Amino acid sequence: MLRFENVGLRYGLGSEIIRDASFNIAPQSFQFLTGPSGAGKTTLLRLMLLSLKPTRGRITIFDKDAATLDAEKLTGVRRRIGVVFQDFRLLDHLSTYDNVALPLLVQGRAPSAYRAEVVELLKWVGLGDRIHALPAVLSGGEKQRAAIARALIARPELLLADEPTGNVDPEMAWRLLRLFVELHKSGTSVVIATHDLGLMEALGPVRKLVIADGNVQVIDENET
Amino acid sequence: MSEDEEDLSVPNTPVAALIPHDTVSGRALMAVIAILTFLACLCAGGGVLLAASSSAWRSEVSREITIQVRPHAGADVDAEVKRVVMIASTSPAIVSVNAMTLADTEKSLAPWLGSGLDLSQLPIPRLVVARLANRDPALLATLRADIAKAAPDAVFDDHMEWLSHLTAVGRYMTLFAALLFLLVAAAIAIAIGFATRGAMAGAREIVEVLHFVGASDRFITRHFQRYFFRLSAEGTGVGGAAAILLFLIGELAAAHGAQGPEGVAMTVLVGSFRLPLIGYGAILAVCVLLVAMAGLFARIVAAAHLRALS
Known part of the structure; x- marks a missing residue:
């Protein structure tokens, strides 16, 4: 589904932030991306999302070489990816409902066709009573849940989540984690960037991409 | 009402404008468009008025000959x-x-x-x-x-020389009005172009999020075009209405003052200040044209901006 081969990234003439990253995200797989703060987790996620271009190496996504994707194909690829940003990236002038419905709207689906779907998901993430609220009046946890709902609403094949439980209480964190696991079971590949050890241990043995000093190491506890 | 029924009260058209409308720069641009449209409409209406007056003069002069007996x-x-x-x-x-x-x-x-x-x-x-x-x-x-x-x-004057002067003057004045209109239209196009670039730079975060959630460049461009279309429609509406109002007031004032000696002199010199129906049609056409032009320019600039981003 997503393959990195000797991928390196540097900004300008600086040293490489990501070095020789080679790994594979298989279909219907679940993995954490972890490492100390500032190690490059968000950068690696942005490379996976194709919002950054590697300075060397090759990224293959959905059997397509990322370097050869034109704007139209890139749009097609992004529609198959759900992403939760660490800073939520909700559009401040849109209501919670409109923010969550955005991925369906940009696909050209009729609002009446997805209304019930969006409301149901919002209720599931505990935002049933915040449908009309603007992001400015949502708490950090509520924004995070809205961002997660937006990433999930189009049932992506690959979900990339950057610290998705960073702003919620443990109970909601566990609930959201279960949501990601359910999503994984329904066929979505999930990559969750976190440095929350408790969260990773809660699921037992699970595949991890560990990034430190720009090097990515794959640890698959299921295989050991 | 049950809870589910309440949930379905979510608007059927949840598409709040993806580009926020009520911004300071948006209001300023609307004011600029309104002023430029007002000027463009004055040019168009003035051109029609001049053409009508010129035609009336020519018609009057061409219907007579004068013989001077010295x-x-x-x-x-x-x-x-x-x-x-x-x-x-x-x-x-x-x-x-x-x-x-x-x-x-x-x-x-x-x-x-x-x-x-x-x-x-x-x-x-x-x-x-x-x-x-x-x-x-x-x-x-x-x-x-x-x-x-x-x-x-006796000197026989068939007014042909005077007619040719009148025709030339009428043509120059109409051309001048058309030139002014073109300049104003160009100013609007440039203003829209700069505003689109500014709006896209200001909405960089929005554009980025839209890209991440799978919006195509065409989708984003369409929304920017819609935003400027609406903005320019509001601006041209205000400018066009103000121009129409000015012509109507001018017409009323001219009719009111036509009885006095100044009014008579003005009527003799420049004809009646009465914009024909086609003049109002021209003002409406100018408004429609400017809105369409603004939408088109916004689309072109937005598409170019997105191409540059990618």
């Missing part, structure tokens, strides 16, 4: 005037003939020379004004020749 030594001016009137009356090109009396001439010269003058001591030419049935060159040539025989010192 006094000269030993001539009986009154007899010459009578001969000219008789010849003109019998011409098939002429509908009616009016010879201005000395009193009429005195009255027409009063604004320049003052009243109460004894013109009999001055060599004032007498005017004969003939209204044409048609402007047949052959008939007019015959009439000119007949008058030259009967009154050799």
